[in-house]
Amino acid sequence: MSKMKGLVTRLRQESVWISLLSIVIGLIIGAIVMLVSGYDPLLAYQSLVEKIVGNSYDFGETLRAVVPLIMTGLAVAVAFRAGLFNIGVEGQIVMGSIGALLVGHFVSLPPVIHGIVAMIVGTLVGGLWGMLVAWLKTSRGINEVISCIMLNWCALYISHIVIRTLMEESGTGRSKLIQESASIQLDSLSAWMDGARIHWGFAIAIIAVIGYSFFMNKTKWGYEIRAVGSNRHAAHYAGMKVNSTVLRAFFISGMLGGMVGTFEVLGVFKYVAIAPATSGLGFDGIAVALLGMNTAIGIFFSAILFGALMYGAQGMSFGADVPGEVVRMIISIIIFFTAAPGLLRMFFKLRTRKGRKGANANGNDSVSS
Amino acid sequence: MEMIAFLLNGTFVFATALIFAALGGLITERTGVINLGLEGFMVSGAFTAGVVSYYAEQAGLGAASPWMGFLAAPIFTLLFAALHAVASVKFKANQVISGLVVNMLASSSTFFLVKLLFDGAAETPILNHVFNKVYIPILSDLPIVGEGLFRLYPVTYIALILAAIIYFIMFHTPLGLRMRAVGEHPGSADTAGVRVNRLRFLAVLAGGMVASLGGATVTLTANSSFAFHTISGQGYIALAAVIFGRWHPIGALGAAIFFGFAQALKDQMQIVEAAKFIPNEVFYLLPYVLTLVVLIFTSKRSSSPAALGEPYEPGKR
Numbered sequence: 130m131s132k133m134k135g136l137v138t139r140l141r142q143e144s145v146w147i148s149l150l151s152i153v154i155g156l157i158i159g160a161i162v163m164l165v166s167g168y169d170p171l172l173a174y175q176s177l178v179e180k181i182v183g184n185s186y187d188f189g190e191t192l193r194a195v196v197p198l199i200m201t202g203l204a205v206a207v208a209f210r211a212g213l214f215n216i217g218v219e220g221q222i223v224m225g226s227i228g229a230l231l232v233g234h235f236v237s238l239p240p241v242i243h244g245i246v247a248m249i250v251g252t253l254v255g256g257l258w259g260m261l262v263a264w265l266k267t268s269r270g271i272n273e274v275i276s277c278i279m280l281n282w283c284a285l286y287i288s289h290i291v292i293r294t295l296m297e298e299s300g301t302g303r304s305k306l307i308q309e310s311a312s313i314q315l316d317s318l319s320a321w322m323d324g325a326r327i328h329w330g331f332a333i334a335i336i337a338v339i340g341y342s343f344f345m346n347k348t349k350w351g352y353e354i355r356a357v358g359s360n361r362h363a364a365h366y367a368g369m370k371v372n373s374t375v376l377r378a379f380f381i382s383g384m385l386g387g388m389v390g391t392f393e394v395l396g397v398f399k400y401v402a403i404a405p406a407t408s409g410l411g412f413d414g415i416a417v418a419l420l421g422m423n424t425a426i427g428i429f430f431s432a433i434l435f436g437a438l439m440y441g442a443q444g445m446s447f448g449a450d451v452p453g454e455v456v457r458m459i460i461s462i463i464i465f466f467t468a469a470p471g472l473l474r475m476f477f478k479l480r481t482r483k484g485r486k487g488a489n490a491n492g493n494d495s496v497s498s
Numbered sequence: 499m500e501m502i503a504f505l506l507n508g509t510f511v512f513a514t515a516l517i518f519a520a521l522g523g524l525i526t527e528r529t530g531v532i533n534l535g536l537e538g539f540m541v542s543g544a545f546t547a548g549v550v551s552y553y554a555e556q557a558g559l560g561a562a563s564p565w566m567g568f569l570a571a572p573i574f575t576l577l578f579a580a581l582h583a584v585a586s587v588k589f590k591a592n593q594v595i596s597g598l599v600v601n602m603l604a605s606s607s608t609f610f611l612v613k614l615l616f617d618g619a620a621e622t623p624i625l626n627h628v629f630n631k632v633y634i635p636i637l638s639d640l641p642i643v644g645e646g647l648f649r650l651y652p653v654t655y656i657a658l659i660l661a662a663i664i665y666f667i668m669f670h671t672p673l674g675l676r677m678r679a680v681g682e683h684p685g686s687a688d689t690a691g692v693r694v695n696r697l698r699f700l701a702v703l704a705g706g707m708v709a710s711l712g713g714a715t716v717t718l719t720a721n722s723s724f725a726f727h728t729i730s731g732q733g734y735i736a737l738a739a740v741i742f743g744r745w746h747p748i749g750a751l752g753a754a755i756f757f758g759f760a761q762a763l764k765d766q767m768q769i770v771e772a773a774k775f776i777p778n779e780v781f782y783l784l785p786y787v788l789t790l791v792v793l794i795f796t797s798k799r800s801s802s803p804a805a806l807g808e809p810y811e812p813g814k815r
Binding site for chain 2: 275283415456464470
C-alpha cells in the first residue's frame, strides 16, 4: 500500500513539474512571438502585470475574472474524474443565468433571500441541463461530446427566445435588469475596491474548492465517481451503480456551471445579453482543469493564472500595443504541452540520456510505428 | 415555387463549407482519431483565404485571386493539423483536448496575425474578387432546379465531387480499407502490416487540409473578409454532421446538406409573412434539436469506428 502511495505522489510530482515547465515554455514562446512580430515582450509582460495588480480596481476585476474559472474548472473536473468530458459547461452557464434572470426579474422577495433563491434556481437549472447530457449517454448511448455541442447551441437560442419573448429591453440587445433585491454584489467591498464588481461568488468559489477536495477524497459519492472514472467495468463489478454515478457527476458538474451563470447575472452584469455565441468560460474551464490536473489546489492556482492572464491581456494591448490574442496563444501553448507530456519528456530524456546512457530508452512508444 | 428554388440554392450555398469540413473530419475519425479541431482548421482556412486572396488582388491577379486563397488555405492549415497529429498520434495526448487546443491556438494566432498584418484592424480588408456563381449552360434555365442546383458557386461542385472521391477511396481502394481497419481494430491492422500511427498521422494532416477548404469557402463566398465571427461554431456543426452521417461520406454529405437546409430555411422564413410571430431563434434552434432527436432514435445502433479516441500502443492487444 505504502509503495502504491509513494508511486502516486511521485507521479503527482512529475506532473506538477510538467505543468510548471509548460507555463514557462508558454511564456517564453509568447515572448518569442512578440519579438518576431516587432513588439517589446518585456514591456508587454510588464503592462500585463501592471494591469493585474496595478490598482485596487484592476485587482478586484482580476479576481472577478478568476472566480468563474475556478467554478468551471471544478465543473469540468468532476466530469473528468468520472471519465467523461463535459464540454457543455458553456450551455449550463447559459441555463443557469436564465434561471437566475427569471427569478431575479419577475419574482419579488426581500433582499438577500431573493438573491439566494435566484441562485438556487439558476444552479438547479444548470444541473438539470447537465444531467440531460448524462441521461442521453446512459439511456441512449449518445456520446457526451456531441450532445454537449448540440445542447450548448440549444441553450444559447433558448435563452434568446426567453429574453425576446418575455423581457427584452427594446433596442439594446439584452434583457431587462434584475430587481435590485436580487443583487449578490457586495456593495461595500466593491466601493472599497473602486467599483470592481465583487460578489458572493468569491466566497462560494473558495468553499467550492475545499468542498470539491472533501467530496472527491472523503465521501462515498466522490469515491464512486473516481472508481467509475478509472474503470467503469471494475466499478460495476464491485456493485456500484455506474449509470447513476454518471448522472450524479453531471448533475454536480452542471450545478457548478449553472452557478457561474448566476454569478454573472446577479453579481456582475445584472442582465443577460443576446450574444451571438456562448461566453467561452466553459471551454476555459477545460484548460483550467487540465493544467490543474483535476485536483482542487491545482484548479485553484491555474484558475488564478489563466484568469489573471486573460484580464491582464487588456493591459498588454493598451500599454504595449500588443494584440491581446497573444495571451490566448500562450494559454493554448501551455495546454498543448500539458496535454502531451511526452513532448516535454522527450526533450528532457535527450538531456538525461547523455548522463545515464540508455537508462530511459525503454518505454519509447515509437518502436514499431 | 420561386421560394423552393431559393431554398434549394441557399441550402447548397450554406452546406458547402460544412461538406468540406465534415469530409475532413470523416477522414480523420475513420482512422480512429477524434477531430474536434475542425473548428480551428476552418478558422485557419478562412484566415488564409482572406489574407492570400487580398495580397493576390494587390498583385493584380484579379479574378484568379480567390483561387489563390482557396489553394493556399490547406497549405497553411497543415501547421495546425500537424500540431493535432503530433499531440494526439505521436504523443498520445487526449484527442479531445488536442483538438480543443488546436481551435484555441488557431483562432488566437490568426486574429493576432490579422492585427499584425493590417495595423490593428479587427478583420481582413474586404475582397473585391470573390467566387461568382456559375451558370451551367442549358441546365440552369430549367424551372426551379435550374435556379436551385445549377447556379451555384464553383466550390460547391468541388465539394460534391470531393465527397464522391472520398467515398470511392474509402470503400473501393486498398488505402481506404487500411484506413478503416486502423480505425476499427488497429491491432489487427498492425499485424497485417499496416503502419497504424503513420497512417493516422497522415489522415489527420489530410483531414485538416480538406476541412480548411470549408473555412476558405466561407470567406470567399458569403463573407468577403475574415473576422473573429466568420466561422463561429461551424466546425462543431460539421463534426455533428460526421456523427449524424454515421461516419459515412455520403451520410456526412447528407447531414451537411441538412444543416445547410436548416440555415437556408431560417433565412427564407424571415421573409415569409405568416411566420413573423415565431421568433427567428426557433429556426436557429431547429437543426440542433433535430440532430438530438435523430441521435436519440438511432444511436443504439451506433456505427462509430471501434477504436475512435484510443491512441494506439503497439504492445497492447
